[in-house]
Amino acid sequence: MPGLKLLMAVVALAAGCATRQPASAPASNPAAGQSFRMTVVTGPVEGRVSVADIEHGFVVVDYGTHPVPPIGTTLTVYRGDDRKIGQVTLTEPRQGQLISGDILDGQPQIGDAVRPEPIPR
Numbered sequence: 001m002p003g004l005k006l007l008m009a010v011v012a013l014a015a016g017c018a019t020r021q022p023a024s025a026p027a028s029n030p031a032a033g034q035s036f037r038m039t040v041v042t043g044p045v046e047g048r049v050s051v052a053d054i055e056h057g058f059v060v061v062d063y064g065t066h067p068v069p070p071i072g073t074t075l076t077v078y079r080g081d082d083r084k085i086g087q088v089t090l091t092e093p094r095q096g097q098l099i100s101g102d103i104l105d106g107q108p109q110i111g112d113a114v115r116p117e118p119i120p121r
Helices: 002-017
Strands: 047-053 058-062 074-079 083-095 098-105 113-115
Touching (some): 058 083
Antiparallel strands (some): 047 058, 047 113
């Protein structure tokens, strides 16, 4: 399990170094002159590979300010001009916006995009 120990160290280090602004709470009565802030996500949420360990078969995906998909979700890895590189399944551990994933196929690299495949119409 040396890969798991390495992953935990990377996740803890990355999460400790990340700076995040506190989320603003919605106002209880916007009609009374108060305002609120709401984030609307349209389209597929995209994460980025921040760690890729091909030898041990895992990646760490950073979702930044986007919601993290549930553990067990299988996603496609894309590089550059939307070339499909492989697939990963999100697994534990998860810390904040960082989540690990098992590599199912391909050789993801740092910076690759991770998102669901488009649904055929």
